[in-house]
Amino acid sequence: MPPLSRKRLSRNSANRTLRSLVRALTDVGTPRERSVSELASDMSKRISQSKPSTFNGKGEPSELELWLREFDKLFDVVECPEELKVNQAAFYLVGEADHWWANSRYGLLEQTNGVFNWDLFKRAMREQLYPLHVRKDKSNEFARLEMGDMTVDEYYRKFMEYI
Structure with a gap:
């Protein structure tokens, strides 16, 4: 193979630079894939701005229903992904309700083979607390x-x- 000329080296370098620039420009319009933790953090901020109620697990069943409805509406407004709803809402459990969640969480996840969504969370809360x-x-x-x-x-x- 003949030695590369200076002209050819500079053309190869220019081609690599051009390819890099095209790749960079293509990526500018493409949204970056966000990590789950970034998305969860963003959701947490958006939800906390609404100052949602906490729930302690005491009182009338209607108090639980009001709290669940509040979060149903909030999740719709902030467009919370299904996979984040349980953890986002669980952050607002206090007292007896928080104690129940801390002790039941892993058992409920195991019973559902790790597929524990918002609807199952609401059902489990209703069954346990009322x-x-x-x-x-x-x-x-x-x-x-x-x-x-x-x-x-x-x-x-x-x-x-x-x-």
Whole structure:
């Protein structure tokens, strides 16, 4: 093979430089793939800006339902990916609810072969924090609900507590 001339070396160098520039320009318009931790951090910031409620696992079942609805709406607004919802919401559990999650998390993940999503999280919370007998009692209360001497607004609010 004949020795490379200075002209040929400079053409090869120019070609490499040109290829690098084309690659760099192509990448400019392409969004960079974000890591899961970057995405989770971004979601955490966006969610915390809304100052969502914490949930302690005590009180009426309606309090849990309100908290879950708050997060359903929040996740829609911030376009939270499904795979991040459970951890993002679990951050806002305190007291008894946080204790339940800390002790149940790995067992629930194992039961579902690691596929534990937001809907399963909500179901598990309802089952644990408001067992069947409590839900039946509330259902019976709802069946016996009468307006009596309540105003329409009071009756409506009471009715909505049971939904």
